[in-house]
Amino acid sequence: MKRTQHRTVLLLSYVLSAVVLMICTFSLNTSIVQASQNQATKDIPIEVTVKGEIPQWGIQPFLYNGTTYVPLRDTAEFLGASVRWNATKKSSQLDIQGDTIFHKPGTAIFDVNGYTIKAPANSLTRQGTTMVPLKSLADVLKANIRFTNQSLKAIDISPDNVSLLTKETEAADTYLKKQGFSGMALIANNGEVILRKGYGYGDENKLNRPDKETRIASLTKSFTAAAIMKLAEDGKLALNDTLEAYVPGFPEGSQITLHMLLSHTSGAAANFTRTDGMSLQSTVDELKKKPLDFKPGTDFKYSNGGYVLLAYIIEQTSGTSYGQYLNDTFFKPLGMKHTGEATPSKNTTKGFVLSKGQWEIADYYVSQSGTGTLYSTVDDLLKWDNALNTEQVLGQDSLDKLFTPYSSKNYGYGWMIKKLGNSTIVFHNGSGTGYSTGLSRELGGGITIILLGNHAGMDMLNLLDGVRESIR
Structure with missing residues (x-):
């Protein structure tokens, strides 16, 4: 009888140890996954220059989920556009070289003179500032982008130097x-x-x-x-x-x-x-x-x-x-x-x-x-x-x-x-x-x-x- 009780206690001990090990392993794996996700969704600062110069950014450009984001207003103005809020459309309105561009915060859509351009990801809000994918903003502004180092973590943008609209051709x-x-x-x-x-x-x-x-x-x-x-x-x-x-x-x-x-x-x-x-x-x-x-x-x-x-x-x-x-x-x-x-x-x-x-x-x-x-x-x-x-x-x-x-x-x-x-x-x-x-x-x-x-x-x-x- 005592031998049977001893075996039972020993078996319960093994089972308890196994359960504890499983719980610890699950907790560790969960922590690793969460850490990986946090790293993937973390705003990683990235260097973005304009015509080779570092501008005074209101919000620093960053990399998020593989997409480079820049502040919409700052970047557009650096590239020569005028920017204002269009209350009727509930969108940012950019005007440049006769083009009118609309973007509604939180979406991936840019409207350029009625033509729709879809960004790879929605715009984000950071400290009250609309952050948009850099590549898409450059495309709609017809700006130029180049990487300035081999790590692809330093980017230079410059205004469209090809388009031209003069007063006499506005009509x-x-x-x-x-x-x-x-x-x-x-x-x-x-x-x-x-x-x-x-x-x-x-x-x-x-x-x-x-x-x-x-x-x-x-x-x-x-x-x-x-x-x-x-x-x-x-x-x-x-x-x-x-x-x-x-x-x-x-x-x-x-x-x-x-x-x-x-x-x-x-x-x-x-x-x-x-x-x-x-x-x-x-x-x-x-x-x-x-x-x-x-x-x-x-x-x-x-x-x-x-x-x-x-x-x-x-x-x-x-x-x-x-x-x-x-x-x-x-x-x-x-x-x-x-x-x-x-x-x-x-x-x-x-x-x-x-x-x-x-x-x-x-x-x-x-x-x-x-x-x-x-x-x-x-x-x-x-x-x-x-x-x-x-x-x-x-x-x-x-x-x-x-x-x-x-x-x-x-x-x-x-x-x-x-x-x-x-x-x-x-x-x-x-x-x-x-x-x-x-x-x-x-x-x-x-x-x-x-x-x-x-x-x-x-x-x-x-x-x-x-x-x-x-x-x-």
Whole structure:
């Protein structure tokens, strides 16, 4: 009996010890988890400078759950914005370069001229101050961010040094916003920039910056026409050469001249198969099988096919590819470092198409050399505009031919022409999957307007006219 009682006491002792050990282990693990969580959610100070200087922060920037937070008002004002509380919207309102930005404390949403940008985390409140994710605030203010050491714990921010809005273009800026323009815009007066801005989305949850490379669609044709004129100056071809000399067997090729191709009076088919990777030669072969739309030289019809044929002739006579010839002849000499032929892998501003009432990112815009393959920036196109006011790349006789109307449609070579008061305006628009573009310039100098839109279906000719009217 005593032996049984002893065994019972010993067993109870073992059980009690095990329970105590389990409780201690659980308590220790809980303490470790809580300590880890506390460390993860702790505000960790981080160094953020503005233009290389440490500003007088009201609340020190910090790292929280992997996101860098900065005080909204201080940072926005350091970056050039004015900040006030909008009682109606119960939001902070930031105004900068014609843009109005709203942010409601405790949310992850920034509203920029009606476009929504979502931050990776909600804003926080510390000592009565709204703290917002730094990256998102910089994005909506189009500011620049760089890490200043390898640990990624020191960050420098600097104001947007690309966008520009002047007093004389405020009305144009307002007009573009009211019209829902999305893309990059530049206005210059005799070569001096008086507006340079990005509008709308450049990618999903990302705003357009005015220095972004983008597809220019049929603005490409001005380069194709200029290339033909340069080859003519160099004696490689003549404008009265027939298509038969370059594309034997083309329907009525002996009656079609390069002049007709340039001025859209050849009757060549307008359209062709647009498949990524399709060669220029295969497109030319396809065009040879299509009937003409009218007898050469008797009418006008805008023809992408005609400019494909011109690109093919450029390659034959120059001995190099279309893109390489443009680069060697125009882009490189003019310092157009952000212009070239697009490829699917080239990172350009995304194009958007309307689908069921919503703007969605478009598929890759497939074109063909000579018509709509180029990408560029508003600043590079201003260099092109300046060059066409001088004899940097073409002689005056060639320039005059570009801007002379050859049909009732007032189309020259790669440009449309019209009179506005005492000025001659030369212009062109372009469209492609997700893109609407336009360039309007005064011959001999004056106001130049460049609109590189990334929404399909915009009425670019009306937009160009509306912008010009707003700054007159």
